Amino acid sequence: VTTLRTLGKSELPAQLTRWLDELDETGRWALLKLVTGSLRIGISARLAKTAAAMLGDKDPHDVELIWPGLAPPYGELFAWLEGRADKPVNLDPAPFRPVMLAHALEDGDLANLDASAFTAEWKWDGIRIQANSGVGEDGRLVTRLYSRSGEDITASFPDLLPSLRLPGAIDGELLVLRDSRVQSFNVLQQRLNRKSVTPKLMKDYPVHLRAYDLLHDGESDLRELPFEERRKKLEAFVAELDNERIHLSEQIGFADWDTLTAARADPASAGAGDDAEAVEGVMLKRRDSAYLPGRPKGQWWKWKRDPHIIDAVLMYAQRGHGKRSSYYSDYTFGVWTEGDDGERLVPVGKAYFGFTDEELLQIDRFVRRNTTEKYGPVRHVTHEPDKGLVLEVAFEGLARSPRHKSGVAMRFPRISRLRWDKPPREADRLETLQRMLKAEVA
8 A cells, every 4th residue: 555655657557567467366356456446347248358368369259158167267268368278178068158139229220120131039028048958977967047147047946957858058038937828027036036945936936938049959059050040940949848848939920120010019919919918029130140149230139118107306326336436327216205294205216327428427417516415325415396306217117115115116227318307396106106016917
């Protein structure tokens, strides 16, 4: 600490480099903690892998593929990157494979896309998982379930494992089905983040896998094949599994974008039937698309149904993390309800994205100029009937929540617009959300 305080700015980079080279893992951790005050560096895993590839002049795709089989401190990886060893080999019989993601479809994008080049399927309101099985050295089948980020979640869903009796790797959506009907995400949440999984829990909330891609068929890696070919192999693979817990993701027939637009607006009449309420939107996939890690441009698109919208009032703010650590970018907002002392705001959600960089600066200035109290990192922001900031909040759904004063919890809330033109007294009421919740439950 003394050295850091005495060195000039021009000398600091060289000194930090020396320390990072000389210290062990724990020492580097402590140094970075001292220098930054936080280990939230604000870069994505994808960027870290790209940087590692640049270090060794390697293809980022190669680094992406072997990364899941490696463990900190990544000695094998750096030995390969520095030319001291051969490329690491992942010997895990059921390894995670980096997922392919879709771009959000924006207004005007369809005009630049050829409908005949794409297939479409429903976007389900579950969680993305990868179900991988392979034969271990002892000849036994090893099966693992992974989240989209590569976290091993096998222990949370033991009731799904017997269904995956063939070597292969399925990309799909984890859903709860009852009486052959897909349940809402609120129902699925009862199975998430559980330390123990009881027989009653598995009986009351039976999980199923809706399969939409096949990455490995037990013999060959299929990711370089066009999507249409992978889809045919997936259909054959699911048919061979022949299990009620594994379903094919239904494709949507359409001749043009107008037809698909109508299907997105009314899934029930376009084949989704009783499952329509669990449809989150539509997925578009190029027929010739290989399965590439990350979010390659122009290959896959997600076209969500229109979200719920309310007007809420900014109540509290906190600084963000990483590159946003200097700005108040995490916001708690509320709506009006009748209290013992008259009208009052009750918090209903938090959001930290959806706004532009310019809007972030505007909100940050508002928070700094209108902070009335401080509670540690939290800033209490003016929120009176005629003074405050109204935020237009978009969200995907609601759930009952006894942990919140409002009794409701939002799914994927984000700031869609700043309503500088609207006085706080005209924001929405808690009763509005309660009616929305009642309609969703019904």
